[in-house]
Each structure stands twice: as C-alpha cells, then as structure tokens.
Amino acid sequence: MGLTLYDKIYQQHLVDPDNKTAPLQYVDAHLIFEVPTAQAFDSLRRNSRPVRRTDLTLATVDHNVPTNNRSQYRNAAFFVKEPAARTQITLLEKNITEHKIKFFSMSDRRQGIVHVVGPEQGLTLPGSVIFCGDSHTPTHGAVGALALSGGTSDIEHVLATQTVLQKKYKNFRVCVEGELGPGVYSKDIILHLLGQIGTAGATGCVIEFCGSTIWNLSMEARMVLCNMSIEGGARSGLVAPDDVTFEYLKGRPLVPSGDDWEKALAYWQTLHSDVDAYWDFTVEIDAAEIVPSITWGTSPDDVIPITGRIPDPVDYDGTNPFKAAAIRRALKYMDLKPNMLAVDIKIDRVFIGSCTNSRIEDLRAAARVAKGRKVAESVYAMIVPGSGLVKQQAEKEGLDVIFKEAGFDWREAGCSMCLAMNPDVLSPGERCASTTNRNFEGRQGVGGRTHLVSPVMAVAAAIKGRMADVREFLNAENGSINVTQLTLGGEQVRSYGPVKEPISVSTSDLVDDAIPNRPTQHAKTSVEGIPKFDVLSSVAAPFDMQNINTDLIIPGEYLKTVTRTGLGSNLFRDLRYDTKTHQEIPEFILNQPPYRNSQILVCTGENFGCGSSREHAVWSLVDFGFRCVIAPSFASIFFNNCGKNGLLAIPVDDLEALKEIHANGVANREIRVDLPNQDIRDAEGRLIVKFEVDPYTKHCLINGLDDISNTLASEEKIYAFETRQKKTFPWLFNRIRKLQSPRRLGLDLPSAMDVLDW
Missing domain, CATH: 3.30.499.10 (Aconitase, domain 3)
Structure with a gap:
C-alpha cells in the first residue's frame, strides 16, 4: 500500500523508528516569538541546557507589539507602553542575544507575524518539519511541510533537543473539485469545510487538501486553508508541493540556490501522496456549492x-x-x-x-x-x-x-x-x-x-x-474582482531590500560551523520534573458545555506572563466573574463550595481545550488546583500539554459512565481516579469505568519525569540522525546564516537605536 504525503514526511523524520513508545520527530526549522518563550528559556537556564541548534532557529515579535506608527521608534523598551508586554518582548531580546539566535525586531522591516515571516523568508520548505509554539503553525503546510505546534514545554523541548515528541496521526483527505464562483475566496472554502465537519471533525488527524480547486489556488490562498485546519481539530494541514510552490519559493533568502536548488527540487517533486495511499477519512466538496460565508x-x-x-x-x-x-x-x-x-x-x-x-x-x-x-x-x-x-x-x-x-x-x-x-x-x-x-x-x-x-x-x-x-x-467598474482566490497580479513580496553589496551563495559554499550544542552529562537530567500522579480522590466539578476553548479557559490578555504560576484566579474568567462589576457570579460552579477545592473537573461536552496551543490554559487549571480533567474528547494540543504539567486528561467515550461521574459531582460525592490501575471508582469503591492512557504519559506522570530528561537519554541517537540528515538534505542546514542585517539590506527604521548588526 502506498503512503500519503504526511506518512512520508513523518517517517523520514523519525529519529529512532524502533521507538514506538515515545517517537521523536527531528525539527528542521524552529520559529519562536515573545509570548510562550520566556518560561522555556528560563527552564533551560535553570537546568544548564544550551539551545541545541541556534542555526535552525529564527525569532520575531508579533503578538504583543503595538501596530501604531513607528516613525518615532527608538527601541522596544521605549515604544511598548504596556508593562507585561514590554517585559515579554525585552526578555526575548535578551534571550536571543544570549543564545545568538537571529531575530527580526521592530526595528527591522522583516518583522511581522511569525506565520507570515516564515514562508516570506523561505524558512518553510517542502518535506521539512517546522515547529512553532503557536496553534496556527499549520499555515506552513501550504508548501508541503509538516508544520507542528505545541505549548511552552514543547518549545523548550525543541530548543534543548531539536526534536519534538510526536505520535503518528491519522490521514484526512479534503478534496475540492471545480471552479469557485465570483467573490468566493479561499477563506470561504475553509469556512464551508468547518461548517460540515465541526471543530472536532478532524481531531487526531492531519488534513491534506487536494483536488483541482486547490491546484488552482495561489500559495497565499493555500496558506489560508492550512492556517485554519486547526479550527477543525486537525493536528496540521498540508498541500502537496507543485510548480506553484516552486515558483513561490525560488529566490527567497532561506531557499537553496545553485546546485542545492536543483537537488532540493528533485526531492520536492517526489512529495505527493501515492495513488494507492490509505485515507482514514475523506471529505469531497464541489466548489460550485461554496458561496461567500x-x-x-x-x-x-x-x-x-x-x-x-x-x-x-x-x-x-x-x-x-x-x-x-x-x-x-x-x-x-x-x-x-x-x-x-x-x-x-x-x-x-x-x-x-x-x-x-x-x-x-x-x-x-x-x-x-x-x-x-x-x-x-x-x-x-x-x-x-x-x-x-x-x-x-x-x-x-x-x-x-x-x-x-x-x-x-x-x-x-x-x-x-x-x-x-x-x-x-x-x-x-x-x-x-x-x-x-x-x-x-x-x-x-x-x-x-x-x-x-x-x-x-x-x-x-x-x-x-x-x-x-x-x-x-462585482459588476461595478471600480470594484471589479475576477477570481479572488487567485493571485491578483503584481510581483511577490521578495523578502529583501536594496542590498548594498549583492551576495549570492549556495549553502554548500558556506563554512560548516553550524554544529549542535550538545548538553553535558549533568544537563541531561532535569532538576525539576513534574508533579507525580498516583491515586486522586475528590469531588468532581461538573461542567455541561461542549467546545470549551482555551480562550474561555484563560483569556488572551493573561498570556502576557513570564512565569507558569498565578493564573488560577482568572481561570474561566468570563464565566466566573461579571464583566461589568468584576464580582463573582454565584451560580458558576467554581464559585460554589465544595467545587472551589475540586481537584477533578468533569465535562460532559466533547472537544475540551480546543483552540490555541497556549500552555497557559493547562497552567491555569493546575494553578487553581485541578490534577485531572475528564471529558468525552480533547483537542490534541491541549491533551498533549496536560501530561507535560502533571495534569491527567482522561477521555471517556462511555456516555453512561460519564453521566455517572457527572452525577456524583452534582451530588457532592467524591470519585477516585487510580492511574496505576487505570480506573475511576465512586466513594464506595464501585467501578464506574476503566480508561485508556498512553504508556509513555502514564510512566512520566507516575514517576514525575519530564520529557526532556527522557529524550536526552537518547541524545546519541539524535546526534546520529542529524548527522545523516545533513548529508541527505544539506540545504536545510547553515541557511539561516545567510540572513543579512537590516542595515546592510536597507530594511532598518531610521530612528531605531536597537538595530542588530549581524
């Protein structure tokens, strides 16, 4: 049987194909930004761990930055008025300076949204694995890359090991055929799909978009589809690379050139799903049925x-x-x-x-x-x-x-x-x-x-x-749009300025000093770990909502923290407090005894934790006092973030058992969650339900082990893999060194005092 595009990229990036318990994917490029990174760098520092591959890491600022006029910009400390945002941005500047990571600051015209900057610079390449600590990282899948997202713990893991723990997901094929009508944009395609499958329809899957409609889309229109694949529950989204992709990539700063371009192109042309590949799910859409939505x-x-x-x-x-x-x-x-x-x-x-x-x-x-x-x-x-x-x-x-x-x-x-x-x-x-x-x-x-x-x-x-x-x-002369989903004329954003000294160099011509910063033996073992989980007895706080998203768990403004603690008081803020008086709403479950002290939350609605990759949602639950969340299903990223912080997430698809757990919570009766035996019992010891748990997650929770320590026990295998990877795909290494300083490219702000001269 043939392989899908996702299957091919996944298998090619397995550090140790024999490790079925904790499979590691090697990360070819890592994008970072200000919001989720402070805690990751702080933890690296406490554990004396270096950033393994600074040559594969690129930073920018986007979430917190003000978008008002920058004509008087001097530096971030002066320009950003909000204290918490300023702290996150200046901390990132400090961390990237310490670790010698290349950075697009606000003084650099290349600065922008991380998922715009990556493809624009050519960091995103077909067949590669891209990681970024933001849930909309699947955007990069539009060029045929496997683009993965995660929380702060995953960011730290990639910084320390250049790998991410990643199980194999299912394959979901979305085939769109036919011509789109006037006024119909790629945004309408993805909204149409979400209306069909819902926010949990692709949970546990990677979507590949294909069909004649997709092949006729520009690269930027394809990015819209992949960007919002996460809203359907997908782990990532992909479009197979083709001539449209190659034309978009050619000439960008971080794309291979010369002989490397020819070698890369030959490989990229093999990146497609085989005709006999197996698909776990398929959705077919007639483009003619899509209207502006x-x-x-x-x-x-x-x-x-x-x-x-x-x-x-x-x-x-x-x-x-x-x-x-x-x-x-x-x-x-x-x-x-x-x-x-x-x-x-x-x-x-x-x-x-x-x-x-x-x-x-x-x-x-x-x-x-x-x-x-x-x-x-x-x-x-x-x-x-x-x-x-x-x-x-x-x-x-x-x-x-x-x-x-x-x-x-x-x-x-x-x-x-x-x-x-x-x-x-x-x-x-x-x-x-x-x-x-x-x-x-x-x-x-x-x-x-x-x-x-x-x-x-x-x-x-x-x-x-x-x-x-x-x-x-559409019929008015000054508003005429022919086919809005296609490139509307004009040149590409070429990602560079008026270079003062033209430079053209192949990555193979560069001195190969991009070597991994390997950890010491001492640094391979964490000084922290995670809270251990054994048996837990508590009254479960009962919820009856579906699609509880991460913004509802902890609103966006509370992401401007540089610690992992202190978020519990604003857990479910918009449900717990009146938006006008800011007083507690007595009817809300967590404002009532005994639920103020609950360590277990049970939700009868599916898709708990959908939305952002923010680990802050898990931190706020843990900070409030929860050690366990029970629901019919969980969003993939939230589920992964739970185990990394000592929070046990238990999917229970037995609806009668779930109702019984919920009923015990409503009646203020304790339940008992036994992780070693993988069962949930009532206060009298009667079995309610057995539950499944990933063996690796169970091992870490019971023993209080963090992922990085486990991964670094296999550090020699990582080193051997990246050595092979460099020989097979040389164009993936050394390329970030090709980036030039904004001053040399004429891309610096005239008033800026913090321009980085690389």
Whole structure:
C-alpha cells in the first residue's frame, strides 16, 4: 500500500523508528516569538541546557507589539507602553542575544507575524518539519511541510533537543473539485469545510487538501486553508508541493540556490501522496456549492452563507440538546435573534489582518473592493499588514492610498486585533467583521463579538455598515474582482531590500560551523520534573458545555506572563466573574463550595481545550488546583500539554459512565481516579469505568519525569540522525546564516537605536 504525503514526511523524520513508545520527530526549522518563550528559556537556564541548534532557529515579535506608527521608534523598551508586554518582548531580546539566535525586531522591516515571516523568508520548505509554539503553525503546510505546534514545554523541548515528541496521526483527505464562483475566496472554502465537519471533525488527524480547486489556488490562498485546519481539530494541514510552490519559493533568502536548488527540487517533486495511499477519512466538496460565508456565533464552525439565516435552537431541542444549548448561549453572547438574515447584522468594526489574511494578495483583493468607495460613518475599519515587507510592497503598489482614501486605518505589522493581547481590542458589545481565524467569546476583547469573513467580505461590510454579499460589488467598474482566490497580479513580496553589496551563495559554499550544542552529562537530567500522579480522590466539578476553548479557559490578555504560576484566579474568567462589576457570579460552579477545592473537573461536552496551543490554559487549571480533567474528547494540543504539567486528561467515550461521574459531582460525592490501575471508582469503591492512557504519559506522570530528561537519554541517537540528515538534505542546514542585517539590506527604521548588526 502506498503512503500519503504526511506518512512520508513523518517517517523520514523519525529519529529512532524502533521507538514506538515515545517517537521523536527531528525539527528542521524552529520559529519562536515573545509570548510562550520566556518560561522555556528560563527552564533551560535553570537546568544548564544550551539551545541545541541556534542555526535552525529564527525569532520575531508579533503578538504583543503595538501596530501604531513607528516613525518615532527608538527601541522596544521605549515604544511598548504596556508593562507585561514590554517585559515579554525585552526578555526575548535578551534571550536571543544570549543564545545568538537571529531575530527580526521592530526595528527591522522583516518583522511581522511569525506565520507570515516564515514562508516570506523561505524558512518553510517542502518535506521539512517546522515547529512553532503557536496553534496556527499549520499555515506552513501550504508548501508541503509538516508544520507542528505545541505549548511552552514543547518549545523548550525543541530548543534543548531539536526534536519534538510526536505520535503518528491519522490521514484526512479534503478534496475540492471545480471552479469557485465570483467573490468566493479561499477563506470561504475553509469556512464551508468547518461548517460540515465541526471543530472536532478532524481531531487526531492531519488534513491534506487536494483536488483541482486547490491546484488552482495561489500559495497565499493555500496558506489560508492550512492556517485554519486547526479550527477543525486537525493536528496540521498540508498541500502537496507543485510548480506553484516552486515558483513561490525560488529566490527567497532561506531557499537553496545553485546546485542545492536543483537537488532540493528533485526531492520536492517526489512529495505527493501515492495513488494507492490509505485515507482514514475523506471529505469531497464541489466548489460550485461554496458561496461567500460568515460565522454568526462563537465557534469557527458556526457558519452560514451570506444569503442565509441564523439557526434556531428549537430545531435541535429534540435531536441534539448540546447543540441547542450552544446555539442559545452563542445567540445571547452575540446579541442576535434566531432566523435573522445574515445581511441584517450591523457591525461597528472591521479588521483585516492576522496570520490568516494579512498577505499581499489579501490586501490586493481588499483594495479592489475598497477603491473609490467609502467606509460607512458608523464603522471603524483597520488594516494591519502581516509583515513590514508586506506593508512596504502594498505601499509600493499604492494600496495604502486606496485604503486611506476609503477611510481605513493603515497600520504597522503585528497580530493586532486577532487576539486581545495588544492595544488593538474590541470594546464590550462591539461587533467586528474580522479576517481572523477564531470567534470565541472575548477573543478580540472582553465582550467583543467577532464574525469571521474573507478580506473582500470584510471590505463589503465596512462599506455597507452591516454584513453584505461582496458579489453585489462585482459588476461595478471600480470594484471589479475576477477570481479572488487567485493571485491578483503584481510581483511577490521578495523578502529583501536594496542590498548594498549583492551576495549570492549556495549553502554548500558556506563554512560548516553550524554544529549542535550538545548538553553535558549533568544537563541531561532535569532538576525539576513534574508533579507525580498516583491515586486522586475528590469531588468532581461538573461542567455541561461542549467546545470549551482555551480562550474561555484563560483569556488572551493573561498570556502576557513570564512565569507558569498565578493564573488560577482568572481561570474561566468570563464565566466566573461579571464583566461589568468584576464580582463573582454565584451560580458558576467554581464559585460554589465544595467545587472551589475540586481537584477533578468533569465535562460532559466533547472537544475540551480546543483552540490555541497556549500552555497557559493547562497552567491555569493546575494553578487553581485541578490534577485531572475528564471529558468525552480533547483537542490534541491541549491533551498533549496536560501530561507535560502533571495534569491527567482522561477521555471517556462511555456516555453512561460519564453521566455517572457527572452525577456524583452534582451530588457532592467524591470519585477516585487510580492511574496505576487505570480506573475511576465512586466513594464506595464501585467501578464506574476503566480508561485508556498512553504508556509513555502514564510512566512520566507516575514517576514525575519530564520529557526532556527522557529524550536526552537518547541524545546519541539524535546526534546520529542529524548527522545523516545533513548529508541527505544539506540545504536545510547553515541557511539561516545567510540572513543579512537590516542595515546592510536597507530594511532598518531610521530612528531605531536597537538595530542588530549581524
């Protein structure tokens, strides 16, 4: 039987194919940024561990950075006003200086959103494994890379070992055939898919997007699909590389050149799924059925066509009470009525940006609708380019002039209003048409209401002051859009400036001083470990919600911490506290005795922990006092993060057993979770259910062992693998050394005092 593209990349990167218990994937490139890294570097320091491959690591800042004008920028300490954000950014600067990691700071026009910067610079290559501590890392899969994400513990693991623990996932094929209609964007394809499979439909899988519709998409449009594959529960997303991919990559700074290009290209052309490959799941979509779409609720799968109506919970009362309850909650939060027309939803704000839709093609598409038109007086609309180079290219093409004349606020690069971590936030009650990837409660600000749309739909909404069908604009001369999903003309963002001294060098011509920083024998053993787990007895705090996402567990503004503790007081903040008075809501379960002291949480709704890769969600549960979470199913990244912090996550698909555990919690009766025997019993010792647990996770929890110590016990195997890897794929090594300083490229800000001269 043949192999899928995912199978091929996974197998090729196994450090030790015989290790079935704790399989290690070698990481070819590691992207880091300010939010989840402080704790990782601090732990490395405490354990006397070096960054193993500084030559395979690239850093930038994005989540916390202000996007206001930088003409007076001097340095981050002066420019970033919010203290916690400033601390995270300056700590990253300190850490990358200490470890000699190359870094795009705010003084460098290459700075931008990590998932825009990576492909833009050519760090992302077909057949490689990319890691980044952000859940939307699958974006990089658009070039045919296996792009993996995880929390702070995984970041530390990659920094220390250049590997990540990664079990084999299932294969999920999404085949889209046919031509897309006018006004239909790649964002509409992924929203359509999410509406079909839901936020847990691809849990435990890697999605490969294929079919004639996908082959006709540009690289940047493919990135949109892979970016939001995580919203369907997938571990990653992939598109097989083809001529579109190779044309996009050629000439970028970190892409091989000369003889290396020919060798790499020959390998890349083998990267496709075999015709007889086995697929665990397949979804087929007719492109003609896809229309411009929006989300109406508080989950990415709350999707309706712009021509549709908001659902009525009454229609689900008899068949799916969980869904009915979720619709009612979403309607209340979003302040919408059942059966309301999508086009009757009025908006206050428009945001075009984020790692989903902030690239040059997104801006070109948006500009074609905005040209000659005006943003409604009732709407504040902003556009945030994904990188300084995207901004530079857009200004070269005059797109900024079009946007400004239309009434849009033209900003600097950063994550901006994607999540409430920087000054760009929604006020309570404000409604936003947003090109981002998540519409969770409070995602863009406390009480903010988010509707996900494509860039062209966002502009249409800005002009109308309400949700609007962009196809209404297609026949007008100044808003003509032919095929919005394709490249809309114009050159690529080439990722470099006016080089003062032209340089062209193959990686094979460089002096090979990119050698691993191998740990000492002492550093192979951690001084910390994780809390041990044996037998736990507690009253379980009962929850009845599905799709409890990481933003609901701990809102984005609390990610601006540089420690792993102190988050428990804001666990489930938007459920525990009144948003106006900030007082506890007595009815909420964790505000009631005995649940304030519960060590077990039981949730009857599926997909617990969906959303972000933020390990902060697990830290907040642990800080509150929880040692165990029981639910029908968990999002993959959250599930992985639990075991690394001594939190036992138990999936229980026996619904009767789950109801019994929940009922014991409601009745204030203790249950007993026995990890060695893998069972859950009631207070009288009667068996409720046996549960499965990964043997490796069980071993670590019972013995209080951390992953890095276990991995470094096999350090010789890692060294042997990377030695072979360098011989087989020489173009993957040494290349970050080719990056030039912003001053040499003419990409530094004139007023900056913190320009790094590499």
